[in-house]
Amino acid sequence: MIGFMRYLLTNRIGLASIVMVFCYPAVALAQSGGALPLGSQTLGRAYWHVFVAYAIAWLLVAFWIAAMSRRLFRIENRINKSVDD
């Protein structure tokens, strides 16, 4: 898992995917336009709600991955320690 995360951060496509996740609100904002009837309504203009919702979703998944990596690291240390002993 740590290797996969390192791969994701060092790989261009991986980095581009991460950047894309954080660019969605900008895309959504750009898509809104003024031609749609909803453009004049306040109801449809809460872009930041959509941004925060998507950010929360992926940050929580990232948190779970990070927690797993931490646990793996701890196990690795424990195994190394027991081998040394």
Place this chain on the structure above:
Amino acid sequence: MNQSRMKKISMSFGILGVVAVLILHYMVFFWVPTESSMGIVQRIFYIHVPSWWVAFISFGIVALCSGVYLWLGDDRLDAAAVTAAEGGMIFTTIGLLTGPLWGKIAWGAWWTWEPRLTLALLLWFIYLGYFLVRRSALNPEKGKRLAAVVGIIGVLDIPLIHVSVSWLRSLHPEAVVLNPDGPTLDGSMLATLLVGLLAYSLIFVCLFTVRYATELIDRGTQIQDV
């Protein structure tokens, strides 16, 4: 199942999951039309529903594995249950946090104590209790058994959450896919939702497999240390 096979399975699901997530986000922000009454904020729907879908599946796994664990006493089933409960908590939290962001625009309130929302919050607390019971028991084996009972009781909340919108007076919209008259969604919205369900399911299976393998290794090394 050996570790290299498990790694292959989780990697395959992970790659498919990432591809599905990219397709989902393309569909959500470039393809699917904006809903006429709620506007752009309705796009939260495509992550809100899949997160609850995965949460319900997770807690279903918890109940199933817990039940069989109480019967057979196989530690691997407890490992699977705790892994699924962890995933369930993550996806329930996503559902509970994305809902109010949508509700604030659609209903004008972050939160209301209406049946579905209250039962959904109760589910989160039940599974918080699942972890608390495990950790607070002086005897770990007893803690596992008590947590298994909590896991089984907790799953009973899921059908209540599902029927709460039709049986009780609720502010939450009724089911648009799993309703008796068939899906009431527009075709493109339904397609986007299905991709969302697939993406979240694949990501969950990938992370579940990794976390389950970690849990087994962790337990194995702890036994060796003792």
